[in-house]
Amino acid sequence: MATRPGTGERAGWDVLRELSQRATxxxxxxxxxxxxxxxxxxxxxxxxxxxxxQLTHHAREGQGSR
Structure with a gap:
């Protein structure tokens, strides 16, 4: 996941954690x-x-922080 735009190491972890919570x-x-x-x-x-x-959400957050 870290290879997708806007998903570095930290964001990749956040994606996994959020995905786990939301998908139970x-x-x-x-x-x-x-x-x-x-x-x-x-x-x-x-x-x-x-x-x-989650990937779309984190990519948008990454664009907003530039």
């Missing part, structure tokens, strides 16, 4: 699911939509 998924499971997604192409719709939302 244990924090340790989020990076596991993300890694599995990279290998299989499968990610649950609730995690995928929340991930997109």
């Amino acid at each position: 998924t244990k924090l340790r499971q989020v990076p596991e699911q993300h890694t599995d997604w990279a290998h299989t192409g499968n990610l649950s719709e609730d995690i995928r939509s929340e991930l997109d939302r």
Whole structure:
């Protein structure tokens, strides 16, 4: 995630934490699911939509701080 614009190391962690809270998924499971997604192409719709939302949110915050 740190490779996406607006998501450095700190923002990447924030994305994972927020995604975990909003998708009611244990924090340790989020990076596991993300890694599995990279290998299989499968990610649950609730995690995928929340991930997109969080990445968009953090990218916008990053643009505003420049």
